[in-house]
Amino acid sequence: MMQQGAIESETVRSEADEAPRLEVRHLCRRFDGRTVVDDVSLSVMPGQVTCLLGPSGCGKSTTLRMIAGVEQQDSGEIWADGQMLCDGRRTVPPEQRRIGLMFQDFALFPHLSVAENVAFGLRGAGGAAGGRVDELLCKVGLPGKRDAFPHELSGGEQQRVALARALAPSPRIMLMDEPFSGLDNRLRDGIRDETLALLKAENTGVLLVTHEPEEAMRMADEVALMRAGRIVQKGAPYNIYNAPIDKDALAFFSDINLIEAKVHGALAQTPFGEFLCPGHADGERVEIVIRPQHVALDFDRDGRGPEPTMQHGCAARGIVKRARFLGTESLVEFAMEGFDAEFKVLVGGVFLPPPGQPLWLTIPRNRCHIFSAAA
Known part of the structure; x- marks a missing residue:
């Protein structure tokens, strides 16, 4: 019986791993009668990086804010691991969605140390918080910066602290809004690669927003090309690049x-x-x-x-x-x-x-x- 139970448990876990971490269905948002997100649907699997790529003002960041729960959609549904987060009527509060957020400005608390910044999302974790903080600081290569303050860190180090803080509560989904644009070119490639490796190791589903085609090609397993609030083409970076849907899609790259x-x-x-x-x-x-x-x-x-x-x-x-x-x-x-x-x-x-x-x-x-x- 124990063996059968173990097999059933493994089967359930395997099926859960195959389900999308994030699923967005027919998401719409309007401001003052103007549609800024128009029937957006996408899914992100565990350990997958999906990139929302498009010019400024096409609705990428608004889509991210609705998934995070800080913006309410007019229609459509948002699911995480098979759980309904929001359907326009019922909604799970942002703090209960187990979604991590990383932004361009890192948003570190200047009056808190590195360890305190990372632990901020672990309130209520008790004695386990210190161990999780130390584990993550080692993973991002900053074990000796525990007591430093943000102003004492380089841009690349601040980005790593922001990543560790976002990963601290073990989010199932990570939303990233142009998180590397503040780094100089010498740091950017290395930090991006390290970040992706860590997120994949945590089996996190990642939705990344960028307006830079090169970044999308480098980071994404799947690219969703947005224009005027709509996703006009989805696919692997190679396919999007070599089989564009129209002239504008080709010219964007x-x-x-x-x-x-x-x-x-x-x-x-x-x-x-x-x-x-x-x-x-x-x-x-x-x-x-x-x-x-x-x-x-x-x-x-x-x-x-x-x-x-x-x-x-x-x-x-x-x-x-x-x-x-x-x-x-x-x-x-x-x-x-x-x-x-x-x-x-x-x-x-x-x-x-x-x-x-x-x-x-x-x-x-x-x-x-x-x-x-x-x-």
Whole structure:
């Protein structure tokens, strides 16, 4: 019987681990008749990092505040580990939701020591609080800073204290609103990686808000791209980057080059040759988009460029406007001959052709994205 009970207990625990830590269903919020969060749904599994990515004002932080319980939704439901937190009528108070919060400014109490800051969320834990504080300070690499005060710490150390304080009550969900934006670039990558490792070790579900695509790509297991209050695309970072839903989604992650054309017989004629446009009607205007790092360059040979190929189509001639070295790559900007467009090209290493030099540009077909211009 004991063995059967142990198996049943393990089965229950396994099923609980497979359930979402956080589930948001059709969340909406309006201010003064204006919808700022519009039918947002997402889920976060244990140990998973989901990133809400989008420009300022798109509703990311409002979504986070509703999940935390400091903002009331107009409609929709919020669940944690299968428990209803709020459905617009009934609500669990913020302090009972077991949700950790980390913000950009760290929000440490200046009059409390590091240990007292970390212990703040453990009120009522009695003698166990001291052990939990010491455990977390070791995990974040600050065992010798127990009695220090926030003003005596570097920015990176303050961020680690804020993380330890947020983890102290063992939250099942961690909400992070641009928590690394106050750190300089030298510290940011290391602190982010350490933070993620610790959160995953605690099996915490993480919902991170950022407007920086690079941060989302580096940290997230899943990205939810927001625009004007709505999630327009969700998926793994690789899929979001390589299979964007539209031109704006593509442009949010990097610079783009744009070629406009009209479809005839499923083909679009451009200075770079023909492009297949399946699914686009005759007469429809399309936009062919390619990132600067995917454009190939070739030298001018007395006014001639490379021969056309199936993979790259035709070459188009461009005149260098300016070239700049960016550290690990060079950005070359072109005025294109024969059509009114400017092209940007990223080249690895140092490549600084002088203004006025002609070069030939080709664009591999498997790196292009074709969208309806009307969309």
